Amino acid sequence: MNRETYEMTLLFDYYGDLLTDKQKELFDLHYNEDLSLSEIAEHLGISRQGVRDGVMRSEDILKEIEQKLGFVKRHMGLKEVLDGLVSDINQIKELNTNYEIHSLLDDLRIKIENLD
């Protein structure tokens, strides 16, 4: 998957529910099912240009929403911080010799890893 496709599917995961059902369908067939514009056009009985316009419109909407809300960017930032916390916990584990604390640190790490 190239970078742009990855970014678009990410935006769709976050904000796809703000698209209309038709926009969602076109986007899903193109990006998630990896069908070409022509294949989608044939499948849905509409013109290739219509499919192309619909997909591009959805891309624009999703990008604009992220520009306004920024939840994808914020979430990526959160993930980085969480990775840092896991490193911190591993550092503490190396210093620690108490068995009970070792086990509690593991629980803590697992909770943080599952936070995403």
Place this chain on the structure above:
Amino acid sequence: MNRETYEMTLLFDYYGDLLTDKQKELFDLHYNEDLSLSEIAEHLGISRQGVRDGVMRSEDILKEIEQKLGFVKRHMGLKEVLDGLVSDINQIKELNTNYEIHSLLDDLRIKIENLD
């Protein structure tokens, strides 16, 4: 601040940038500046009914976006889990006798408290 006002200002914080400038202005004057519909109407030189319709429309839009995206609900859930992590760290601190670990646990706790 009553519960509904709190919920609306929260939704506005999250999704307000998806409203039009006019909707944002009405919403802000009513909920954040706490002006009455009549006061806003006079201030902007439009009818009270116009203000009321605009505010209600914005409320509906914000509620609908949350229903579709659910980021407010998700964020509240995250905050609860983070509070739990802080409790876990305090529990570990009580068991711990190592000074260096104590200090690292404090750093970890502060990072989690600032995560929000």
